[in-house]
Amino acid sequence: MLIRFFSTLVFVSCISSSFAQPDLNHLNVSLNTGGKSFKNIIQQFEKDYGISFSYSDNILPTGILPQREFNKVALSSVLKKIFIPHGLNYSLINNQIVLYQYNTKMPNYNINGFVEEIGTLKDLIGATIFVKSKDIGCITNSYGFYSIKLPVGEYTIQVRCLGYEPFEQKIYIWDDTRFNIKLKAKSYNVNEVVVNYRDSNEFIESALLSLIKIDITSLQELPGLFGENDALRNISLLPGIQSNEMSTGSIFVRGGSTEQTIFLMDEGVIYNPSHFGGFFSVFNPDVVNNVSVFKSELPNAEGGALSSLVDVRLREGNYDNWQVKGGIGMISARALVEGPVVKDKSSILVAYRRTYIDQLIKFISEDEATQQMRFYFYDANLKFNYILNDKNRIYLSGYSGADSFHQFSQVKRKNNLASFRWNHLFKSNLFSNTSIVYSNNNVQQVIFESEEEIHWKSDINNIKAKVDFSHYLSKNLKLFYGYSGTIHNIVPYSYSSITESSVIEIEEAQTEQLMLNSIYFNQDSYIKGRVGIGFGARLTHLYNSPFIDRENKYKSILFEPNVHISFIFNENTKFKASYNHREQPLHQLYLNMIGIAVNRWMPATSDFNPQISDNYAIGIYRKESKIVSYSIEAYYRKMDNLIETLQNMQVLYSNEPEELLYTASGKVKGIELSIAVEAKKFRATASYDYCNVLWTTNGINNDNPYPASHVRKNNFNISGVYRIGKRYTASLAWQWANGTPYTAATGKYEIEGKPYLKYDDDKINTKQLPSYHRLDVSVDIAGKKNHLRRWKSYWNFSIYNAYFRKNMLGVVYFSPDDKSDDDTQILDPKYFYLYQFVPSISYRFKF
Amino acid sequence: MQRKNILIASVILFTLTIACLEPSEYSLFIDGEQTLVIEGRITDCSPPCKVLVTKSVGGEQFNNYEAVNNAQVKVVNESSNDEELLEFIGNGVYLSSTTNGEVGNLYRLEVDFDGAVYMSSEKITSKPKVGGVYITYLNDLQYGEGYYLYYNLFVNPDSVGYYKVEVTVNDSLYSGYKDLLVFEDRLYKENQSLKLPIAFNLHDTLKMCIYSLSENMYDYYMALSRQTTNLYSNIQPPVVNPSNNLSPSVLGYFQASSVYKLDTVILDGKEGK
Known part of the structure; x- marks a missing residue:
């Protein structure tokens, strides 16, 4: 460097000069760099301020500088800002400003900002930002934030996000730069649910194995049940995810049972994510911003689940203008109001959804018993956020929802959630989020006696404090780390008797408590040549009952590492292999009663340790042409400390549930294939997955492996959407799957004159229900004058189970005797099925 | 009225869920071997001890059981070591003519059949204590x-x-x-008023027997009753036969109970006995 400097001096000394000595610190200059080359700028200084420059032409960077305004700024400051980022330094020698190269290595600068929707400023989560010539990029975090480190120069930034028009812009980087990117929502909704087929030109990090992001807006045009376009109902179209038709909240991911999935709403745990015993989820589709489904490879920031994480982020409200949205389906209606509190700085959103079937019943029937029937659910959301300044944002979020069935007795279930989040940008490459979240779920059953009410209650809540940091250290080093502390409080059940004059606590099961303190980190993807590697870990201290008096307190350390390796064969073909170890400290003991799902949670104990799983997966992703891409993934999972129980165990009402439980282990082998076709007006996906799950339970099936009760071995799904003209969109979804296994009776016998069933101990789940298949179709019609007026309306006509298939969901051995008038049951084996044919109409609007 | 309410509730619920039951074209049973079934009961009332010995049958068979008429059935009072061989009455029924159960005593049932002896021991628990009884007219929803x-x-x-x-x-x-009315008093007050969930007609004669049970027998009956209410077999945990107190493992139970009995007639207005 010194040699270069002195050679420049020698060169300079040969140039004569007639310019005056400038005072670099006190001479204020004005300059607009837009559209000028370095030479132009030097010439302008020489002309406007009489300053002499000495330099060699070949050290000046080529190209045109972007717009940057300096208004009466000290010359020294301007020179630093213009030349230093480009590897040039200056010295004042003999009244001349001598430019010389001071370093061959150019400094790097951060370009960062938020990716948002035009108008509403909705944060776009999971958008990919790709720097074209550098082959690097990143994905926006849960708040739409990104940061990329780049050397000085001009780059083309490409941004893609599901449901939005691609964005591309050239930008000149010569300083840390805030670059907020605004994307335009696609003018037509292509109803693709499966989106994980990213453009093959994107960087390797986008091939995130086992992450699926769902375009929630497009779900509104997919066939829905009862006209409700539920955020989770079509989730089972995705390979590796199976759902129980009866319950949207019961999903089985890669062979895991329903308790192995965690549902988050704005970072708060939703313990029971469904309404009406599972027909609908608690996520009002109008309020949902983004749904990410993680299969096996869960983010380290969230622990507690073995199989999957469904991370639902709600809309923050429109920063730009006030908007009203709503809709009415066959059984419920909903409305949403959102708008700016302070334009471009703060917004608020209020939404409410409720079923109205109980109100209809009042009008339909005059019968006293029917009049007393109350059967409804509701969801209420409140969101508020404020952009304090460029570096600070705060978010407040509240949710309350409940189900109620009331006639001869009452069953009521509530979910409540409140969260406060604070985004802070420490530096241009260090983003943090601090969250404090409270969530609660309680179930209450009331039995009405002549003079008293017997109340049964069960309650679980948790308080979570979490600090996350996204640290973009270099183009290859992106660290994500943080701390999370959670405490779960569980009252398994309590009984009380309430009369006109007294409230008597009859019994309360011992309160249970679980405290989890975790630290975690994750390195997204370190890329060297064609190979990328990502790794991370979560370390948790588990403490059962830290603040309550209990005999068997339990402590443990949970260590959950994960690693994945990617390899790019060519620009169209990528490979990835991953391993992770997960632990789940909260067990869910579930029991489905008719219509209402009732669950019970139990913290890990010394007898029932945290459930663990080791997950191995490999996958190949290939883009065959501009419109066709496919992926193949294979996985193997080994699970231990699983909880199994038997149908005749009353775990819900027991003060010592451990006595009714068995520990089990499980092995899962699976393959998932997906093909996606995407054209301008047509988009379709086909997927197949094979999933073989065998559980081994000490004390059941003579200790031999048996098929898990919840898994269908072979699954095939097709979904497609076709846009017909500007107003019409047609869509269909077809699913085929093996029937679920069940334990068939091997005979019958009589007790007290009535027949009962005989089962053989070694024939658990050896019989299978008939195959399941179903076609759903829908047509979505936009209002004729939508483009002319503010009020925009849409009609949706859909048919669930279009060809009247009676899909068997279970076996009912005992059923009511049709010939009897006293509700007698008889042994009469039958299949049980739902939704033989459900046509529905719904209307939605916004203005 | 009761049927009407249930019907309306069912229609609404079913309209919502569009749920149906469908007879199966195929057998929903699988083959299994015949198993011995023992139903034994000893009480402090007459008849003191009755045992029914049968065998299970295939799921598709017309009859529900097959009587076992060549077993030897014996009851042993473990407190006094008295034993009595029960008399075979017919169709799998074995009856004691002399043994009267006594509260607090432990009894052992022995069934000798086909070269194996099946045994169970149960103690007769305290007699149910019932205070007042009354009958009232209600329009129960x-x-x-x-x-x-x-x-x-x-x-x-x-x-x-x-x-x-x-x-x-x-x-x-x-x-x-x-009507398998089995309950525990864990959550009841000291003098709990209980209603029989049956609507009687005027002039009905009714007999009510309240049997005391051991915890094992209570668990057995609860498990048995859950068989009849199992709707969602595919999403529930595995199902097995109810655990019982017989060894080696066969189906059935041996119940030892003390009994409270009530005979009454439904008369006009409030009646008590």
């Missing part, structure tokens, strides 16, 4: 309009009592699956 019987059960706060109720109306056993 759930069980319909009619006369309802209430009885006050004395509950021991220091221990949990388990009970089974059998009701005979006009000499006919009220015997639907839903």
Whole structure:
């Protein structure tokens, strides 16, 4: 460097000069760099301020500088800002400003900002930002934030996000730069649910194995049940995810049972994510911003689940203008109001959804018993956020929802959630989020006696404090780390008797408590040549009952590492292999009663340790042409400390549930294939997955492996959407799957004159229900004058189970005797099925 | 009235869920071997001890059981070591003519069949204590309009009592699956008023027997009753036969109970006995 400097001096000394000595610190200059080359700028200084420059032409960077305004700024400051980022330094020698190269290595600068929707400023989560010539990029975090480190120069930034028009812009980087990117929502909704087929030109990090992001807006045009376009109902179209038709909240991911999935709403745990015993989820589709489904490879920031994480982020409200949205389906209606509190700085959103079937019943029937029937659910959301300044944002979020069935007795279930989040940008490459979240779920059953009410209650809540940091250290080093502390409080059940004059606590099961303190980190993807590697870990201290008096307190350390390796064969073909170890400290003991799902949670104990799983997966992703891409993934999972129980165990009402439980282990082998076709007006996906799950339970099936009760071995799904003209969109979804296994009776016998069933101990789940298949179709019609007026309306006509298939969901051995008038049951084996044919109409609007 | 309410509730619920039951074209059973079934009961009332020995049959067979008529059945009072061979009556029924169960005594049942001896021991628990009984006319939304019987059960706060109720109306056993009236008094007050969930008609003659149960027998009956209410077999955990107190493992049970009995007639207005 010194040699270069002195050679420049020698060169300079040969140039004569007639310019005056400038005072670099006190001479204020004005300059607009837009559209000028370095030479132009030097010439302008020489002309406007009489300053002499000495330099060699070949050290000046080529190209045109972007717009940057300096208004009466000290010359020294301007020179630093213009030349230093480009590897040039200056010295004042003999009244001349001598430019010389001071370093061959150019400094790097951060370009960062938020990716948002035009108008509403909705944060776009999971958008990919790709720097074209550098082959690097990143994905926006849960708040739409990104940061990329780049050397000085001009780059083309490409941004893609599901449901939005691609964005591309050239930008000149010569300083840390805030670059907020605004994307335009696609003018037509292509109803693709499966989106994980990213453009093959994107960087390797986008091939995130086992992450699926769902375009929630497009779900509104997919066939829905009862006209409700539920955020989770079509989730089972995705390979590796199976759902129980009866319950949207019961999903089985890669062979895991329903308790192995965690549902988050704005970072708060939703313990029971469904309404009406599972027909609908608690996520009002109008309020949902983004749904990410993680299969096996869960983010380290969230622990507690073995199989999957469904991370639902709600809309923050429109920063730009006030908007009203709503809709009415066959059984419920909903409305949403959102708008700016302070334009471009703060917004608020209020939404409410409720079923109205109980109100209809009042009008339909005059019968006293029917009049007393109350059967409804509701969801209420409140969101508020404020952009304090460029570096600070705060978010407040509240949710309350409940189900109620009331006639001869009452069953009521509530979910409540409140969260406060604070985004802070420490530096241009260090983003943090601090969250404090409270969530609660309680179930209450009331039995009405002549003079008293017997109340049964069960309650679980948790308080979570979490600090996350996204640290973009270099183009290859992106660290994500943080701390999370959670405490779960569980009252398994309590009984009380309430009369006109007294409230008597009859019994309360011992309160249970679980405290989890975790630290975690994750390195997204370190890329060297064609190979990328990502790794991370979560370390948790588990403490059962830290603040309550209990005999068997339990402590443990949970260590959950994960690693994945990617390899790019060519620009169209990528490979990835991953391993992770997960632990789940909260067990869910579930029991489905008719219509209402009732669950019970139990913290890990010394007898029932945290459930663990080791997950191995490999996958190949290939883009065959501009419109066709496919992926193949294979996985193997080994699970231990699983909880199994038997149908005749009353775990819900027991003060010592451990006595009714068995520990089990499980092995899962699976393959998932997906093909996606995407054209301008047509988009379709086909997927197949094979999933073989065998559980081994000490004390059941003579200790031999048996098929898990919840898994269908072979699954095939097709979904497609076709846009017909500007107003019409047609869509269909077809699913085929093996029937679920069940334990068939091997005979019958009589007790007290009535027949009962005989089962053989070694024939658990050896019989299978008939195959399941179903076609759903829908047509979505936009209002004729939508483009002319503010009020925009849409009609949706859909048919669930279009060809009247009676899909068997279970076996009912005992059923009511049709010939009897006293509700007698008889042994009469039958299949049980739902939704033989459900046509529905719904209307939605916004203005 | 009761049927109407249930019908309306069902229609609404089913409209919502569009749920249906469908007879199966194929057998929903699988083959299994025949298993011995022992139903034994000893009480402190007459008849003192009755044992029914049968075998299970295939799921598709017309009959529900096959009687075992060549077993040897014996009851042993383990407190006094007295034993009695039960007399074979016919169709799998074996009856004691002399043994009277006594509260607090431990009894052992032995069934010798086909080269194996199946045994079970049970102790007769305390006699159910019932205070007042009254009958009142009600229009109950759930069980319909009619006369309802209430009885006050004395509950021991220091221990949990388990009970089974059998009701005979006009000499006919009220015997639907839903009437397997088994309960525990864990959550009851000391003098709990309980209602029989049956609407009686005027001039009905009714007999009510309340059997005390051991915890094992209570668990057995609860497990048995859950068989009849199992709707979602595919999403529930595996199912096995109810655990019982017989060894080696066969189907059935041996129940030892003390009994409270009530005979009454439904008369006009409030009646008590």
